């Protein structure tokens with residue numbers, strides 16, 4: 001073909017969800033096929049993620065090869081699913097990858113998550129009901145929206161600590177706290193939720209929103225064990241997260257599928273939030289269910305008595 005000749009662009013296919021569109025895009029690019037995913041899925045937020053059906057467009061002369069690549073990819077994915085069903089290990093995302101991912105998205109994270117998730121964060125704060133003088137820890141605080149409310153609620157005699165893996169998120173949260181004049185009121189720290197850098201019994205309450213579901217089952221237990229450790233007698237925890245409780249709908253399955261096949265893009269998956277907390281020894285006192293396109297559980301629980 002003449003280098004200067006314009007190549008026709010044609011629609012290859014429509015993907016059933018944005019995650020799969022992105023997976024197919026990567027598969028095509030890996031094989032040197034130029035393509036475009038058409039669909040405003042990045043701005044959709046989690047709430048609409050399952051309902052978008054992005055299209056993939058390629059050069060007309062790549063069409064046949066692109067179809068073969070997608071078909072081959074789907075055969076491999078089916079095989080992968082079979083291996084998973086038979087208990088084979090899947091690739092996990094490393095801490096460094098997670099950290100890099102959140103660093104990369106920290107500056108625009110609010111535009112991705114605010115519309116659908118903000119009411120959930122508000123409801124979680126209400127359930128936590130922070131009081132003046134309390135010592136409160138938020139794990140995985142992201143851009144720090146809840147930290148601002150927590151700091152106001154506990155007042156100057158209280159203490160708010162925030163732990164997050166990503167220095168990008170810490171920077172954005174720091175800026176948000178500064179705008180609210182609360183820089184001194186919150187101690188931000190970079191660290192890993194599986195090893196909380198706080199003394200035993202040093203917190204009255206813990207908040208976690210859209211974070212617990214990032215962890216693999218074994219790690220989730222570690223995080224919650226650490227929460228039990230740092231909570232004082234009578235301490236409480238509120239966790240809000242994507243839930244698979246009571247729903248086995250297409251959205252949940254699509255999201256789980258995206259997580260398994262493309263963990264760098266969809267890094268969390270629905271869990272049974274209340275059940276997970278109960279299994280970790282917490283006494284679940286309240287469960288609220290919401291729907292943001294995906295089911296959400298907001299769970300309030302108390303540290304087990306006598307611990």
Ligand SMILES: C[S@@+](CC[C@H](N)C(=O)[O-])C[C@H]1O[C@@H](n2cnc3c(N)ncnc32)[C@H](O)[C@@H]1O
Pocket residue numbers: 098102113117121139140141142143163164165166169191192193194208209210211214
């Ligand atoms: C999905 S965001 C949720 C942020 C915020 N809680 C919200 O509701 O918007 C998950 C957050 O957890 C943090 N995170 C991920 N893995 C972590 C880990 N192992 N330890 C501490 N924080 C972690 C990420 O950097 C990110 O800020």
